[in-house]
Structures are given as structure tokens and as C-alpha cells.
Amino acid sequence: EAEVAQSPRYKITEKSQAVAFWCDPISGHATLYWYRQILGQGPELLVQFQDESVVDDSQLPKDRFSAERLKGVDSTLKIQPAELGDSAMYLCASRVQGGREDTQYFGPGTRLTVL
Amino acid sequence: GDSVTQMEGPVTLSEEAFLTINCTYTATGYPSLFWYVQYPGEGLQLLLKATKADDKGSNKGFEATYRKETTSFHLEKGSVQVSDSAVYFCALSGGSQGNLIFGKGTKLSVKP
Numbered sequence: 114e115a116e117v118a119q120s121p122r123y124k125i126t127e128k129s130q131a132v133a134f135w136c137d138p139i140s141g142h143a144t145l146y147w148y149r150q151i152l153g154q155g156p157e158l159l160v161q162f163q164d165e166s167v168v169d170d171s172q173l174p175k176d177r178f179s180a181e182r183l184k185g186v187d188s189t190l191k192i193q194p195a196e197l198g199d200s201a202m203y204l205c206a207s208r209v210q211g212g213r214e215d216t217q218y219f220g221p222g223t224r225l226t227v228l
Numbered sequence: 229g230d231s232v233t234q235m236e237g238p239v240t241l242s243e244e245a246f247l248t249i250n251c252t253y254t255a256t257g258y259p260s261l262f263w264y265v266q267y268p269g270e271g272l273q274l275l276l277k278a279t280k281a282d283d284k285g286s287n288k289g290f291e292a293t294y295r296k297e298t299t300s301f302h303l304e305k306g307s308v309q310v311s312d313s314a315v316y317f318c319a320l321s322g323g324s325q326g327n328l329i330f331g332k333g334t335k336l337s338v339k340p
Contacts, residue, residue: 117271144326155232155331155332158327161327169327206272208326215279216262219272224269
């Protein structure tokens with residue numbers, strides 16, 4: 114069964130350092146999402162891509178966060194510089210675009226700890 | 229804006245007990261509704277979904293019915309197992325871009 118891949122699974126960094134997370138969606142899924150999940154909360158959308166284009170980044174803290182999906186396949190989310198409040202689980206999800214199939218499939222996540 | 233409210237946990241049950249986790253939503257239009265489950269240290273797995281009013285989603289003994297009149301999508305299972313211990317998230321797919329909007333999650337612990 115096809116899955117969304119993410120790496121690394123765990124990342125520990127110090128405040129003010131740069132970190133990057135990678136996501137490879139299910140093959141053929143045009144829509145890709147990055148969510149942030151703070152401990153004890155539900156995931157919240159950071160950015161949504163349709164192919165290589167950003168369609169919603171209204172909740173992305175653009176002073177320190179950036180995301181790209183250059184070839185419309187895999188994606189990278191970067192934080193620079195990391196702050197203590199960025200400690201969270203970062204989840205990637207993908208979806209087939211169009212039709213009635215609107216299910217999002219999630220990867221295992223990257224657990225970020227900022228010290 | 230669209231939102232999801234689900235009952236706060238934690239919920240602790242004995243094995244074979246009946247489970248209900250309440251979920252209500254506020255949305256414009258006709259969203260799809262989902263239940264996702266998250267096991268410790270893992271990502272979210274789709275448990276079940278319903279795309280229109282009166283649809284019933286079901287999977288692994290879990291069920292939920294899309295009730296438009298009460299704007300609810302309560303999750304039920306007749307007999308829980310220890311392996312059902314996890315955090316359960318109710319979500320809706322709303323807006324023109326189909327973003328998922330999640331509730332805060334309900335932690336379920338099932339004791340043998």
C-alpha cells in the first residue's frame with residue numbers, strides 16, 4: 114500500500130539553528146499539505162500545494178518558515194531560525210486532486226524538539 | 229469560520245465496554261467528515277469518513293453517521309479492545325481548497 118514518507122522522524126536542535134523536513138507524497142497525489150501539531154492539540158495547516166504552486170500559506174509564519182515543492186512531487190519545509198515554540202510534530206499529507214475522493218493521507222510525522 | 233468541537237478526554241474504559249466520542253461541527257456548505265486515529269509517536273490514520281448527510285462511515289468495528297440536522301458525527305464502537313487505545317480526531321474538509329479542520333482530539337485508554 115502506498116504511503117506518505119517523511120524524514121527525519123525525530124529532530125533535536127538548538128534555538129536559532131536551521132532545520133529542514135522532507136516529505137514524499139503518494140505517487141500521483143497532486144495536493145500536498147504541511148500541518149503542525151502541538152502536543153495535546155489537533156493538527157493545524159501551515160501550507161498547501163497544488164502541484165508546485167502554493168495555494169494557501171496564510172498560516173505559515175513567513176519570517177522564519179519556508180516551504181517548497183519545486184517539481185511538484187516531494188516537498189521541503191524549513192525553519193530558520195528555530196525557536197522554542199516551534200517544538201511540535203510536523204505532519205505531511207497528500208490527496209488526489211479532483212472528483213469525490215477528498216481523503217488526505219498522512220505520513221508518520223517529524224517530531225521536532227527545540228532546546 | 230468552520231470549526232470542530234469534540235468531547236474532551238481522557239476517556240478510560242474497560243475492555244469490551246461501549247464507546248461514544250461526541251463530535252459536532254460548524255461549517256458553511258456541505259463538508260465531508262472524518263475520524264482519524266493517532267497511535268503514540270505516529271502520524272494520523274484515516275479511520276472512517278462520510279461525504280454527505282445520513283452517510284454512515286464504518287471501519288474496524290467503529291461507526292459514525294453524518295447528521296446534518298444536529299451537525300454531529302459521533303464515533304461509536306460496541307466493544308472496545310486494549311489495542312484501540314489512541315487519540316481520536318474528528319475533522320471536516322471545508323473551504324474551497326479542501327483543508328482539514330480538526331478537533332482537539334480525544335485520548336482513549338482501554339484497560340484489560
